[in-house]
Amino acid sequence: MQIKNLLVYCLLFSTLLSCSKSGNFVLTGKVNGLRKGVLYLQKVEDTVLVNLDSVVVDGDPEFELYADLKEPQVVYLTLEKVDASDYDDxxxxxxxxxxxxxxxxxKNFQSQVAITGSENQLKLDEYNKVLRRFNDENLNLIKKSFEVRKDENEDSIVFYDQKIQNLIKRKYLYTVNFAMNNKDYEIAPYLAVSEIFDANVKYLDTIYKSLEPKVRRSKYGKVLKDYIEERENTNIEEQTQTKTISETDGIEE
Structure with missing residues (x-):
């Protein structure tokens, strides 16, 4: 009898916990074909993925996840399968x-996804649509570059290397223009630090200076500002070291 009562109490407690979920962000949806697994809502905190919420899927592919978000930011929906696959989606x-x-x-967890309810997500989808074309073109050029290298055709090697470099420049310029054209969205500084972080710092600074004040104060606006300052300080240190070495080399014993 005591065991039965304990089970009832545990069931009631778990029910209360599930009903008490709350947050200013709610993600609902469905993973067609999913029968068993765990879905996690996660975010990156200090370079580590942190769980915000989770739900066990057991027969019903629909889910509901909650979190408290202070502002627009990137989160992740992670699927932990029960088939012991080598990686999670x-x-x-x-x-x-x-x-x-x-x-x-x-079956197509990442490629068949449809997300609604966020202006920044709409902008990200728009950006990724063009980015996929850049990536497809890049893969095609890499394939051709590999083929001419096998033939040891120097002129063709130089030609395709230049084509690849030009494509990278086009991608970077597209990203800069996209960010500046969406300066009132948090995705602008996010793309700067995630997609073109190794671009010339003047381009990153141009993006930052174009941002609306509220976006500058956002999470990714602050990250971009700090990153630009770090890059600029590094450049100053490198220039100082180079100058010191040059002056030292010119000293006669």
Whole structure:
């Protein structure tokens, strides 16, 4: 009898816990084909993925996850499968406080995803659509470059190397222009620090200076500002070291 009562209490307690979930961000959706597994809502904190919420899927592919978000930011929906696969599937979401919906399938967890409810996510989808074309073109050029290298055709090697470099420049310029054209969205500084972080610092600074004040004060606006300052300080140190070495080399014993 005591064991039975204990089980009842445990069931009631778990029910209360599930009902008490709350937050200013709600992600609902469905993973077609998923029967068993665990879905995690995660974010990166100090370079580590941190769980914000989770739900066990056991028969019903629909889910509901909660979190408290101070501002728009990137979070992840991670699927932990029960089939002991070597890796879990993870979807990047540009979340905003409020309600969002994510629908996908188990078979094409990342490629078939549809996300609604966030202006920044819409902008990210728009950016990624063009970026995929850049990536496809880049893969094609790399393939051709590999082929001419096998033939040891120097002129063709130089030709395709130049084509690849020009494509990278086009991608960077597209990203800079996209960020500046969306200066009132948090995705602008996010793309600067995630997609073109190794670009000339003057381009990053141009993006930062174009941002609306509220975006400058955002999480990614602050990250971009700090990163630019770090890059500029590093450049100053390198220039100082180079100058010192040059002056030292010119000293006669």
């Amino acid at each position: 993870r979807i990047l979401i540009f979340a905003e406080p409020g309600e969002m919906t994510l629908n996908t399938s188990l």
